[in-house]
Amino acid sequence: MTTVNSSEVLIDCQSVWKVFGDNAPAAIKAISERGLTKKEVLQEYNCVVGVSDANLQVRRGEIFCIMGLSGSGKSTLIRLLNRLIMPSLGKVLVKGRDIGSLKAADLRQMRARHIGMVFQSVALLPHRTVLENAAFGLEVQGIPLAERNRTAEMALAKVGLSDWLKRYPGELSGGMQQRVGLARAIASDPEIILMDEPFSALDPLIRRQLQDEFRQLTKDLGKSAVFITHDLDEAIRIGDRIAIMKDGLIIQVGTAEEIILKPADPYVAQFVAGISRLHLVKAHSVMTSVAEFQQACPGVDIRALLRTNPEADIDELITLTMMSDRDAVAVVDDDTIVGIVTPRGLLRSVSDGHTAELAHA
Amino acid sequence: MEGLDFAGTFDDIVDSGLGWLGDNAGALFELVRTVLEGFYGAVLWTLSLPPFYVIAIAFALLGWRVVGLRFGALAGVALVVCAAMGLWPETMSTLALVISATILALIFAIPAGVLTGFAPKVDRSLEPVLDLVQTLPPYIYLLPGIALLGYGPATALAATFVVAVPPAFRLTSLGIRMTPNEFIELGQSTGMTNWQMFSKIRLPFAVPSIMAGINQSLMMAFGMVVIAGIVGSGGLGETIYKAVRTLDIAKSIDGAIAIVILTIVLDRLTQGAARIGYGGGK
Ligand SMILES: Nc1ncnc2c1ncn2[C@@H]1O[C@H](COP(=O)(O)OP(=O)(O)OP(=O)(O)O)[C@@H](O)[C@H]1O
Ligand SMILES: [Mg+2]
Numbered sequence: 001m002t003t004v005n006s007s008e009v010l011i012d013c014q015s016v017w018k019v020f021g022d023n024a025p026a027a028i029k030a031i032s033e034r035g036l037t038k039k040e041v042l043q044e045y046n047c048v049v050g051v052s053d054a055n056l057q058v059r060r061g062e063i064f065c066i067m068g069l070s071g072s073g074k075s076t077l078i079r080l081l082n083r084l085i086m087p088s089l090g091k092v093l094v095k096g097r098d099i100g101s102l103k104a105a106d107l108r109q110m111r112a113r114h115i116g117m118v119f120q121s122v123a124l125l126p127h128r129t130v131l132e133n134a135a136f137g138l139e140v141q142g143i144p145l146a147e148r149n150r151t152a153e154m155a156l157a158k159v160g161l162s163d164w165l166k167r168y169p170g171e172l173s174g175g176m177q178q179r180v181g182l183a184r185a186i187a188s189d190p191e192i193i194l195m196d197e198p199f200s201a202l203d204p205l206i207r208r209q210l211q212d213e214f215r216q217l218t219k220d221l222g223k224s225a226v227f228i229t230h231d232l233d234e235a236i237r238i239g240d241r242i243a244i245m246k247d248g249l250i251i252q253v254g255t256a257e258e259i260i261l262k263p264a265d266p267y268v269a270q271f272v273a274g275i276s277r278l279h280l281v282k283a284h285s286v287m288t289s290v291a292e293f294q295q296a297c298p299g300v301d302i303r304a305l306l307r308t309n310p311e312a313d314i315d316e317l318i319t320l321t322m323m324s325d326r327d328a329v330a331v332v333d334d335d336t337i338v339g340i341v342t343p344r345g346l347l348r349s350v351s352d353g354h355t356a357e358l359a360h361a
Numbered sequence: 362m363e364g365l366d367f368a369g370t371f372d373d374i375v376d377s378g379l380g381w382l383g384d385n386a387g388a389l390f391e392l393v394r395t396v397l398e399g400f401y402g403a404v405l406w407t408l409s410l411p412p413f414y415v416i417a418i419a420f421a422l423l424g425w426r427v428v429g430l431r432f433g434a435l436a437g438v439a440l441v442v443c444a445a446m447g448l449w450p451e452t453m454s455t456l457a458l459v460i461s462a463t464i465l466a467l468i469f470a471i472p473a474g475v476l477t478g479f480a481p482k483v484d485r486s487l488e489p490v491l492d493l494v495q496t497l498p499p500y501i502y503l504l505p506g507i508a509l510l511g512y513g514p515a516t517a518l519a520a521t522f523v524v525a526v527p528p529a530f531r532l533t534s535l536g537i538r539m540t541p542n543e544f545i546e547l548g549q550s551t552g553m554t555n556w557q558m559f560s561k562i563r564l565p566f567a568v569p570s571i572m573a574g575i576n577q578s579l580m581m582a583f584g585m586v587v588i589a590g591i592v593g594s595g596g597l598g599e600t601i602y603k604a605v606r607t608l609d610i611a612k613s614i615d616g617a618i619a620i621v622i623l624t625i626v627l628d629r630l631t632q633g634a635a636r637i638g639y640g641g642g643k
Contacts, residue, residue, distance in 0.1 A: 084546050084549055108552040108554065109552065112551060113552075116550075117547075119546065121543045123543040123546070123547045136547075140548075140551045140557055140561070188551070194550075
């Protein structure tokens, strides 16, 4: 996984709320004064809390996943990021500018140039060909026909649809349609792509392939993306960081590893329980300190151990341990040994939290 | 007694109102009449120019391209039947009336429908007016029509225009309002101007509804043909009206057959055109 070098924040969501319904202002007031829950707001004010108090930062070059079950507020949240929906409270900064206070022309410019969007429902125009659909964003920007067709053809080639330019969306399978939607977003060359469950309608095999392609493409092009999914596996596969939502709240934000090793609450723990850790947990989070290791095994010369880097995953660590004639692997960063991975540590890391609790009980 | 005669008073008001209009806005109505008759005359002149078989072949070809081979052939034959019944000039004059009234109605109804599509409030306040127009028996505005525009095609055209406006107007307005939300969001998220949103998203999605409106307007116009015959439209309407008054059953049935043929042919043609217009390639 590439590390994010630049920490420039592209999207900054500051305590954003969205409440749907006629009584929204009253409901907002009650929430801030009395701290009502989503359920209470629905009962007392007949208002639906779509997003409550969301804080998140999307940095340049990262793929930020938002994960949550159906109705948890994912689509609402992503629509707040390009102001398809106005927040009831709080603000959203895109590249440092508060999009809530942009003038109409500036907002259009921002959407046309900087933020692309791929919809959950794909939204291809049925009376236009695949090529015309892919070129749609450029057409809106007033790019001349020949040029926009060239760009759109390249975008379609990237998603493997070069042979389908003259077809209509109705003639394509669901997966191909979603790829056209992706090509349409890429063709406009935005810095940030918002994706609302773009792969949810696909069968698992195609889906994995598209996930890998999407991740590769985004990284190659140096784009940033906000990617919504209700599938944790997908979030882990694609995302540099993951936010987990429940009932409009963001419960936890972190890398896949952080979320799996330290779930913020039982709800998240339940989610991550079934996830294989082999490729997610890294040496730096399973190693013990050198001092601790030397206390436990005084006789061992740590300089003679096999070495690896802090980003090695459990799978690699197991292989190394098997190859080694000693019972430990040294983790080296910048030529200094920063920690030791023992078989005991490895075993602990692959079992989930539950068994550990059982052992204590 | 005098004070209680509401009906009489009302009649007086209407009469003097009409008289006042005729006296003071006579020039205006004269102009309207000239324009209406001129337009109708031009359409009729064009339709009467070629011999009947050229028109029949033209309809056959059009029917073939737009609907299908079988329909094209049937349409051609059916029009020849009109000629064979000795009603060709009347058929063309009815066609001219219906086409010119519908075109005028569309020129008014489609832009107006688009505008109200964007202004739901205006649309709501216009609804009762449209309801009134659609429920009012046409006989009621035929007489004032004659008073202002005279006996002849101008009044027939105006009466037909009045019934042809509401369907196209309503369905255009509906089509503009009913754009699926996902495509509105698509437009917004690509940074469209309002004009682009209209021309690239709202209008294309409204096309099927507008086409249905055009078809409905045309059908309403056909429904007025016989009534228009009463005010001197000429054509099949007047043929039937006269045949009814002289109890010439055969003639009235011939006229009815010709009207049915015209109606069905144009109905199917506009429906077919609507399908093509929307389907794009598929
Ligand atoms: N326009 C709206 N008006 C009223 N309530 C809405 C509206 N849009 C969303 N909601 C409500 O907000 C909540 C969150 O909806 P949202 O569409 O964001 O969920 P989601 O996480 O995207 O779900 P899914 O995975 O099914 O797409 C739901 O309870 C929904 O009923
Ligand atoms: Mg959603």
